[in-house]
Amino acid sequence: MLRVAVIGAGRIGKIHASAVASHPQADLVAVCDPIGTAAEDLAALHGAKAYKDADDLFADPDVDAVIIGSPTPLHAPQVLGATRAGKAVLVEKPVASDVESARALEAELETFEHPPVMVGFQRRYDPSIRRAKELADAGELGTIEQVTIVSRDSAPPPASYIAVSGGIFKDMTIHDFDEARFFIGDIVEVSAFGQNVLPELAETGDFDAAVVVLRGKNGAVASITNNRRCVTGYDQRLEVHGSTGSAIMDNWRPTTLSVNTKDASGTQQPYLDFFLERYADAYRNELTAFIDAINNGTEVTPTVADGVAALVVAQAAGESAHSGRTVRLDG
Amino acid sequence: MLRVAVIGAGRIGKIHASAVASHPQADLVAVCDPIGTAAEDLAALHGAKAYKDADDLFADPDVDAVIIGSPTPLHAPQVLGATRAGKAVLVEKPVASDVESARALEAELETFEHPPVMVGFQRRYDPSIRRAKELADAGELGTIEQVTIVSRDSAPPPASYIAVSGGIFKDMTIHDFDEARFFIGDIVEVSAFGQNVLPELAETGDFDAAVVVLRGKNGAVASITNNRRCVTGYDQRLEVHGSTGSAIMDNWRPTTLSVNTKDASGTQQPYLDFFLERYADAYRNELTAFIDAINNGTEVTPTVADGVAALVVAQAAGESAHSGRTVRLDG
Amino acid sequence: MLRVAVIGAGRIGKIHASAVASHPQADLVAVCDPIGTAAEDLAALHGAKAYKDADDLFADPDVDAVIIGSPTPLHAPQVLGATRAGKAVLVEKPVASDVESARALEAELETFEHPPVMVGFQRRYDPSIRRAKELADAGELGTIEQVTIVSRDSAPPPASYIAVSGGIFKDMTIHDFDEARFFIGDIVEVSAFGQNVLPELAETGDFDAAVVVLRGKNGAVASITNNRRCVTGYDQRLEVHGSTGSAIMDNWRPTTLSVNTKDASGTQQPYLDFFLERYADAYRNELTAFIDAINNGTEVTPTVADGVAALVVAQAAGESAHSGRTVRLDG
Amino acid sequence: MLRVAVIGAGRIGKIHASAVASHPQADLVAVCDPIGTAAEDLAALHGAKAYKDADDLFADPDVDAVIIGSPTPLHAPQVLGATRAGKAVLVEKPVASDVESARALEAELETFEHPPVMVGFQRRYDPSIRRAKELADAGELGTIEQVTIVSRDSAPPPASYIAVSGGIFKDMTIHDFDEARFFIGDIVEVSAFGQNVLPELAETGDFDAAVVVLRGKNGAVASITNNRRCVTGYDQRLEVHGSTGSAIMDNWRPTTLSVNTKDASGTQQPYLDFFLERYADAYRNELTAFIDAINNGTEVTPTVADGVAALVVAQAAGESAHSGRTVRLDG
Known part of the structure; x- marks a missing residue:
């Protein structure tokens, strides 16, 4: 079972958390959100750990993959934080707030070996x-x-x-x-x-x-x-x-x-x-493809x-x- | 042009009259109906002759084919009258009021040479x-x-x-x-x-x-x-x-x-x-098939x-x- | 959580087992099938107990409800066995092989107080x-x-x-x-x-x-x-x-x-x-209605x-x- | 019956000629086309007169309305010719080859009283x-x-x-x-x-x-x-x-x-x-609207x-x- 964490406990985060929880090949192991008790509430629903700080999550050795559903400006730094920690990433759109930041992320990702990074165009x-x-x-x-x-x-x-x-x-x-x-x-x-x-x-x-x-x-x-x-x-x-x-x-x-x-x-x-x-169906299939990319290359x-x-x-x-x-x- | 007469100036007779009048290979030459001025009214609309008595119509040498839309009990005798006069017939359904009369008509039609007789199942x-x-x-x-x-x-x-x-x-x-x-x-x-x-x-x-x-x-x-x-x-x-x-x-x-x-x-x-x-479309195509049967066998x-x-x-x-x-x- | 057992590990039994396992208000706790390792295999898939004999299942106090998907001749006796043991029943169609047996079951069920019995017309x-x-x-x-x-x-x-x-x-x-x-x-x-x-x-x-x-x-x-x-x-x-x-x-x-x-x-x-x-969707909704009938009357x-x-x-x-x-x- | 002439015996002209010929309120009285026997051929089909020169057609007192399906550069002069002769006009699109000519036509039409001029956007x-x-x-x-x-x-x-x-x-x-x-x-x-x-x-x-x-x-x-x-x-x-x-x-x-x-x-x-x-249906309805505009204002x-x-x-x-x-x- 792939151990997956979700960053962002808002609308899209809840969708991903639920999709992971019911996927036969994945376990939802952690939820991360800095605001109030959002992470705890969503985590409790699925019996997962709660984090306020994404860096703590990236340091968790029991997390294989991260789904990023945080506000757009956080996407790029979190993609880099997660991949540097050796975790696969599925990041929501848009990858960044502007083209320059997105290109910088893309360039940075080319400088080191990392697990799969997928972008959430579920269609x-x-x-x-x-x-x-x-x-x-x-x-x-x-x-x-x-x-x-x-x-x-x-x-x-x-x-x-x-x-x-x-x-x-x-x-x-x-x-x-x-x-x-x-x-x-x-x-x-x-x-x-x-x-x-x-x-x-x-x-x-x-x-x-x-x-x-x-x-x-x-x-x-x-x-x-x-x-x-x-x-x-x-x-x-x-x-x-x-x-x-x-x-x-x-x-x-x-x-x-x-x-x-x-x-x-x-x-x-x-x-x-x-x-x-x-x-x-698209979210479910997207998650399956993400898991396949991680497990089967x-x-x-x-x-x-x-x-x-x-x-x-x-x-x-x-x-x-x-x-x-x-x-x-x-x- | 095939010279066609219509017997019966009621609802179905009017349909056939109109279909004949606008068909490129047919002329509506006569309408027959015994009641009031029904035949005259419908005939006038299309510049055709009016008859009250079907036998007079059958005697008209300028009629090639007859479409019978009269009350059901008249179908069989009119089919025989028309075909004996050498006219092709398209007769509305049912061919007779009961099976016995219908079978008698069928048997009678086998006893002499006659032009095509088609039944009006337009579907x-x-x-x-x-x-x-x-x-x-x-x-x-x-x-x-x-x-x-x-x-x-x-x-x-x-x-x-x-x-x-x-x-x-x-x-x-x-x-x-x-x-x-x-x-x-x-x-x-x-x-x-x-x-x-x-x-x-x-x-x-x-x-x-x-x-x-x-x-x-x-x-x-x-x-x-x-x-x-x-x-x-x-x-x-x-x-x-x-x-x-x-x-x-x-x-x-x-x-x-x-x-x-x-x-x-x-x-x-x-x-x-x-x-x-x-x-x-079905009525138009039916008429075309009737004309084809007459003209081309x-x-x-x-x-x-x-x-x-x-x-x-x-x-x-x-x-x-x-x-x-x-x-x-x-x- | 309603504790549900499934009798019959064939095609329809597997459907029900799967529906129960993924239902938010139910747990699949047991599977019963007398043939070979059918019960064990299906039970193992869902982490449930396996029974060969339905009577043993009915004696299990940790079972609240039974879904019966066995061969038709067994339906009536199993409905009675389960209800007499105080378990709610969802029984597949037909309720019996013939009208007489079905009526006998219906009459017998009227002689004692029992939990809900529902018939599996999922449409x-x-x-x-x-x-x-x-x-x-x-x-x-x-x-x-x-x-x-x-x-x-x-x-x-x-x-x-x-x-x-x-x-x-x-x-x-x-x-x-x-x-x-x-x-x-x-x-x-x-x-x-x-x-x-x-x-x-x-x-x-x-x-x-x-x-x-x-x-x-x-x-x-x-x-x-x-x-x-x-x-x-x-x-x-x-x-x-x-x-x-x-x-x-x-x-x-x-x-x-x-x-x-x-x-x-x-x-x-x-x-x-x-x-x-x-x-x-029908099977899922049927199960929800069954649970509602049990829980909420x-x-x-x-x-x-x-x-x-x-x-x-x-x-x-x-x-x-x-x-x-x-x-x-x-x- | 409105007496209608068609200018242009090409594809669109034939459509209009046929629509006029079968319309209950219109007669096709003339066809005009300068090329070869095009006008004669189409006119013969419908029992109409044939013209080679549009001016001759405009001079024909037995024509009430003109449908113009000639090449685009001829549209504007023919609209003016016909309307000046007191004939209603239905002109095919585009009204002219360029905006300037079209606007000139529009301006010119405002300088004199004339029967209806409709443009053939049949949709x-x-x-x-x-x-x-x-x-x-x-x-x-x-x-x-x-x-x-x-x-x-x-x-x-x-x-x-x-x-x-x-x-x-x-x-x-x-x-x-x-x-x-x-x-x-x-x-x-x-x-x-x-x-x-x-x-x-x-x-x-x-x-x-x-x-x-x-x-x-x-x-x-x-x-x-x-x-x-x-x-x-x-x-x-x-x-x-x-x-x-x-x-x-x-x-x-x-x-x-x-x-x-x-x-x-x-x-x-x-x-x-x-x-x-x-x-x-659109062409038929368009013609009806044209006739209505002429007859009923x-x-x-x-x-x-x-x-x-x-x-x-x-x-x-x-x-x-x-x-x-x-x-x-x-x-």
């Missing part, structure tokens, strides 16, 4: 997205030409969260940037339109909706539509169009029941409402380089949204 | 049903084992219509019996449950809903579910299940739009509401024998619904 | 079926008039299983009979057509496909279509049609991805292949009376399939 | 798109925030056509620009990415695929994805997302049949293949101003695709 492990990727890689769709990604949250986070989120492109769209890269590879052009549609977020100074267009080095174009609010639920869709075929991913509903009345037919329930429900994906690349695109999207120019990248 | 010409049949005939579904037919009218006819309809099995289910025969061939067993669900039809003495199960000579079983009322529209569905695959026909809606709100997702409009809209289908066979099943269903026994047929 | 706990039931009970569909149940296994069991299964109606259709009763209540008429479509099962003397029609005391009619084999997966569908609306349950697929090519559009993966995957459903009633219908279906007559029941 | 008359618009206008979707338009042709036109088409934005995307304006109103920002995915069109110097993003004056953003080739058929989809709901338009297939096999489920036929089939839509506005956006898209800058418009 790569969603069964539908993965199957689309398999079809694409198998050539079933021909040459990929156009990708359409839709990502609408069911409800916006509080304005206080937005304030420290790093902005919509680094906080929310970054998942879509990684998803786009998953299908069209390196990005060479970025054009973004930001929108403000939610009065309650108007004061944050951040966009709450956006449309971003990316061009891949290979000529394929991806468009991304984001919205911090979708009343029908968590709207997560994908279209991959190639020269000989296309694959389209629809939303999940809680049941397969549809209702027909005098006024309407085919009425289904709203989409699964939240990323936890929608991506429950299988390929780590997504890598820190993928995390850096997504951040580069996010930063470019911000520039484009403000300048009205397409930003060109090295690709 | 055989519906694009979806026809494609299911093509798949089945091509072996794409393997050996056909089970067929499910759903036929629910959007709204019941008036009680006065029910009174002279011959009963639900001869009036409504007869289309389903022909459809079942289209897929599983000759029927050897019939079991029927009648229902009374509509208070407004309680006095008619007829069932207003029914479930019928048929066994084909080849062992396949078809189930049919009928209802005189479906609030969401005209519910017309078909499933054909074979040993290696199945084909499922869904309802049509007027648009492909679906709506998503806080409470529901995927909400579409009600089904197409009426058999005219639902089977518009292509196969006539469905034949009078098909009309008789469907009526035999309908009569057996009535017996079964009342006796609680499975009725066995020669097949 | 009542499937989210889609449950939602259909909620809509029906809430009057959203009006008066229920017609119910259509489709149940096709992805692949047939071995002939050896069929030989001891009690026949398709008691073994397979019994789930559909309970589902029909769930929606239309007590059954007063049963008509069944059996089929033999699988050459490999021809020697078993049992039907391998069937269509059954049931009439409820309230006039509603349900039709059931069964097949021991459906190449596209486990075909589990339901339609509930009422006077003001209908609810239709579609199959689940493993992903929401559909593929479009030159030849076809909307192509999805086969249905979930097996009852374990399809009804995983909530209503037990389905009851032994429901188990008896389904068996009565199954027996009647067998009679009807052989006699060609509709069998009438007391309702 | 506004497609039942699905129209219903989406009705829902939006009725407030059922709340404030419109994001619109997604997909338009992929089943197969590219010949390179020779591309050469004179005016480029993808004026030739193909212009329909999408009008559709976007239909939902989000005046456009103030345009950003476009052009692509070259079809080797056979590489020499044309035109893009064969594109993604365009538009911002409306009201803040809503529309994205458009175009491709000159979609192997599964004519891919025409629309999504309208508002603050309280969304409407999604799917493609039509020729039947409602889906097929299930060992390898796949839900397999349908390819999408309707061609704009004639897909938009047959109902509102003309889309207007020449709409035609100009779409052309302005098309021109801006071309600029943006080449400059990599978002082009700002007056809105």
Whole structure:
């Protein structure tokens, strides 16, 4: 059994703690969070140790791997602390608050031998997205030409969260940037339109909706539509169009029941409402892949380089949204 | 251009008149109806001649073919009158009010040379049903084992219509019996449950809903579910299940739009509401096949024998619904 | 934590053992199976005790509840043994091999005070079926008039299983009979057509496909279509049609991805292949309801009376399939 | 009956001629085309007069209305010729080859009294798109925030056509620009990415695929994805997302049949293949609206101003695709 610790006892930390606790090949052995009794509370739930200080956790010889779900500015130092202590790392996105810090982390990691470091773009492990990727890689769709990604949250986070989120492109769209890269590879052009549609977020100074267009080095174009609010639920869709075929991913509903009345037919329930429900399989599969990478030396994906690349695109999207120019990248 | 006359200026007669008038290979030359000014009114609409007496119509040398949409008891004599006059015939279902009359017609038609006689089971010409049949005939579904037919009218006819309809099995289910025969061939067993669900039809003495199960000579079983009322529209569905695959026909809606709100997702409009809209293509294709049979000697289908066979099943269903026994047929 | 034992370490026993082991409110404390090392093997997997003899298990004071997944003839004596020992029981369907034994069990259970006894018709706990039931009970569909149940296994069991299964109606259709009763209540008429479509099962003397029609005391009619084999997966569908609306349950697929090519559009993966995957949520919810009934005294459903009633219908279906007559029941 | 003439006996001219000929309120009285026997051939088919010279047609007192489907450079002079002769006009898109000519036409039309002039953006008359618009206008979707338009042709036109088409934005995307304006109103920002995915069109110097993003004056953003080739058929989809709901338009297939096999489920036929089939209802409804505008003085839509506005956006898209800058418009 792999002995796993989780840093950060907030929303995403709880998800990871729960996934580890119920995984047949992993034990949750420790939780770390500096605030109040957060670590103790979550640890108690799963019979794990509690740490306030990450350095103490890194010094614990009974920890094999660390999942980092702390605030973004702590990601890079904690990745380095954990790997220097010989622990494998799964770090949440974004890998850092800015491209420079992310690149510095990437460079630093190249200077010493360390266990696997994986970045938490869990969508790569969603069964539908993965199957689309398999079809694409198998050539079933021909040459990929156009990708359409839709990502609408069911409800916006509080304005206080937005304030420290790093902005919509680094906080929310970054998942879509990684998803786009998953299908069209390196990005060479970025054009973004930001929108403000939610009065309650108007004061944050951040966009709450956006449309971003990316061009891949290979000529394929991806468009991304984001919205911090979708009343029908968590709207997560994908279209991959190639020269000989296309694959389209629809939303999940809680049941397969549809209702027909005098006024309407085919009425289904709203989409699964939240990323936890929608991506429950993806988080489980991600953890399995992380364990496999540690135990069996299988390929780590997504890598820190993928995390850096997504951040580069996010930063470019911000520039484009403000300048009205397409930003060109090295690709 | 084929010169076509229509007998019966009621609902189904008007459908046929309109189909003929707009068909590129046919001219509507005459309409016949004994009641009031019905024939004149419909004829005037299309610039055709009007007849009150069918015999006068049969004597008209400028008529090549006759479509019979008169009350059921007149079908057999009019088929004979028209064919004896050398006119091709497309006769509405059922071919007669009872099996004996239908068989007598069939026998009589064998005693002389005559142009094509086709029976109006238009569903055989519906694009979806026809494609299911093509798949089945091509072996794409393997050996056909089970067929499910759903036929629910959007709204019941008036009680006065029910009174002279011959009963639900001869009036409504007869289309389903022909459809079942289209897929599983000759029927050897019939079991029927009648229902009374509509208070407004309680006095008619007829069932207003029914479930019928048929066994084909080849062992396949078809189930049919009928209802005189479906609030969401005209519910017309078909499933054909074979040993290696199945084909499922869904309802049509007027648009492909679906709506998503806080409470529901995927909400579409009600089904197409009426058999005219639902089977518009089928009626057009049926007429084309009729014209082809006349002009080019292509196969006539469905034949009078098909009309008789469907009526035999309908009569057996009535017996079964009342006796609680499975009725066995020669097949 | 409720201390639960499982009797029977076969396929269904393993499902229940696994469901118990991962349930937050239950511990799997014992497994019982008389054959070879079956109990030991399954017990070891979950760190539970192993018993060969059910009576020893019933004598174990550290067991609160028993899930019975043994061969059908053992169900009734084990239900009585367990309840007499003060243990709550969840017993698999059918409750007994024949109606007489089932009724005797029901009568015997009325002679003494005992903890909850629930029958394992897990479909009542499937989210889609449950939602259909909620809509029906809430009057959203009006008066229920017609119910259509489709149940096709992805692949047939071995002939050896069929030989001891009690026949398709008691073994397979019994789930559909309970589902029909769930929606239309007590059954007063049963008509069944059996089929033999699988050459490999021809020697078993049992039907391998069937269509059954049931009439409820309230006039509603349900039709059931069964097949021991459906190449596209486990075909589990339901339609509930009422006077003001209908609810239709579609199959689940493993992903929401559909593929479009030159030849076809909307192509999805086969249905979930097996009852374990399809009804995983149902088994989990069933267990939760069982625990609730024990801990909180909530209503037990389905009851032994429901188990008896389904068996009565199954027996009647067998009679009807052989006699060609509709069998009438007391309702 | 409205007496209608068609100018241009090419592909689109034939569509209009046929729509007029079968419309209950219109007669096709003349066809005009300068090339070879094109006019005569098409006129003969419908029993109409043939003209080589549009001026002769305009002088014909037996013509009430003219549908202009000639090459784009002729549109403006022919609109003026026809209206000056007192004839109503339905002119194909784009109204002119460039914004200046289009604006000149618009200005000129304001200098004299003339019958209705409608521009042929037929999608506004497609039942699905129209219903989406009705829902939006009725407030059922709340404030419109994001619109997604997909338009992929089943197969590219010949390179020779591309050469004179005016480029993808004026030739193909212009329909999408009008559709976007239909939902989000005046456009103030345009950003476009052009692509070259079809080797056979590489020499044309035109893009064969594109993604365009538009911002409306009201803040809503529309994205458009175009491709000159979609192997599964004519891919025409629309999504309208508002603050309280969304409407999604799917493609039509020729039947409602889906097929299930060992390898796949839900397999349908390819999408309707061609704009004639897909938009047959739209062309018919467009003609009806044109006739209504003439006969009853109902509102003309889309207007020449709409035609100009779409052309302005098309021109801006071309600029943006080449400059990599978002082009700002007056809105």
